[in-house]
Amino acid sequence: MSNIHCPMIHGGLQINLKKDHDKIYVNQCCLRPEQIAVTDNIWNNEYFDTLRKKNDQNIWDNACWTCRANEKVNTPSLRTGMLEQFGVQTNLSGPVRLDLMFDIGCNLACRTCGPQLSTFWQRHLKEHNIKFTSPRPVSRVDDMIDLLRTLDLSNLGLVVFCGGETLLGNGYWQVAEELARLVPNANEKLIISFQTNGTQTIDKDYYDIIEKFHLVKLHISLDGIDKRYNYLRWPADWNQTTDNILQLKQNLPVNVMFLIEETVSIFNLYYQHELATWVEQNFKTNRLGDAANHTRHMAEGIFGIHNLSNDYINSMDLILKK
Numbered sequence: 001m002s003n004i005h006c007p008m009i010h011g012g013l014q015i016n017l018k019k020d021h022d023k024i025y026v027n028q029c030c031l032r033p034e035q036i037a038v039t040d041n042i043w044n045n046e047y048f049d050t051l052r053k054k055n056d057q058n059i060w061d062n063a064c065w066t067c068r069a070n071e072k073v074n075t076p077s078l079r080t081g082m083l084e085q086f087g088v089q090t091n092l093s094g095p096v097r098l099d100l101m102f103d104i105g106c107n108l109a110c111r112t113c114g115p116q117l118s119t120f121w122q123r124h125l126k127e128h129n130i131k132f133t134s135p136r137p138v139s140r141v142d143d144m145i146d147l148l149r150t151l152d153l154s155n156l157g158l159v160v161f162c163g164g165e166t167l168l169g170n171g172y173w174q175v176a177e178e179l180a181r182l183v184p185n186a187n188e189k190l191i192i193s194f195q196t197n198g199t200q201t202i203d204k205d206y207y208d209i210i211e212k213f214h215l216v217k218l219h220i221s222l223d224g225i226d227k228r229y230n231y232l233r234w235p236a237d238w239n240q241t242t243d244n245i246l247q248l249k250q251n252l253p254v255n256v257m258f259l260i261e262e263t264v265s266i267f268n269l270y271y272q273h274e275l276a277t278w279v280e281q282n283f284k285t286n287r288l289g290d291a292a293n294h295t296r297h298m299a300e301g302i303f304g305i306h307n308l309s310n311d312y313i314n315s316m317d318l319i320l321k322k
Helices: 007-011 046-056 062-072 078-086 119-127 141-148 171-182 204-210 226-232 238-251 269-282 310-321
Strands: 012-016 024-027 036-038 097-101 158-162 191-196 215-221 256-264 293-298
Touching: 007 012, 007 046, 007 078, 007 097, 062 078, 141 171, 158 171, 171 191, 171 204, 215 238, 226 238, 238 256, 256 269, 269 293
Parallel strands: 012 097, 097 158, 158 191, 191 215, 215 256, 256 293
Antiparallel strands: 012 024, 024 036
């Protein structure tokens, strides 16, 4: 049996404050669907301990199906990627990776998203008298900072900010500045990542915060080009977005890296090559020549590729045979 040690199970921590105005929900990996409500045992609790012991025994948990499926067909997974970055570590006193969720403020209504993660989606539905159930748009920046102060961050190597849109306002920058204060030698070892739709600029006032970290990564969500992008990332405009990210590439401090993150769904499965070509021609590196990666993940829910119609599949078969 191969070793399936997972750095996310042993060293990952997702903190979700967006689901509720008072409660804290945690998980160990952004790909695992379940989240448990906790009060004070954020890092060590019965649920986490059980999962860690199971992983120590080389047993796949049912909720780890995404990584298991990828590895079954020899495709890199989040587990293998984190293993390359952090290696094998157990009995940790605190997380090596944090995924932080505390604000749903967003300026787009993307097709594969919804009101649970976007204030713009909420506004659009309200304007058209469409009922929905989602958290009210309350930012819990202060709550997140208070929680981080209770954790042992001595092992921390990576923080991922999950939106909403993380470059709107200054909430995420407040948390970043606090992390730089809390983490020893943050400028030598800590990487922070912003999941962003690429429509927002970064004010020069924040450059000093960026330079307090080893690396800052912008994970830019692009699912297509031109009119396809405009449809999927409404009401963003392809030309404005690409102009903006090219300006970011040219002007941000040199410790900023880029990643193009593509959500593959029933909307764009045919057209992945178009974005891949654009990235290769226009956004292959940052301005110093460091690689700008292009990754893909699958959409979940009704727009996932498991919901492709038979007509769609048959049409794709015909195209592939030409």
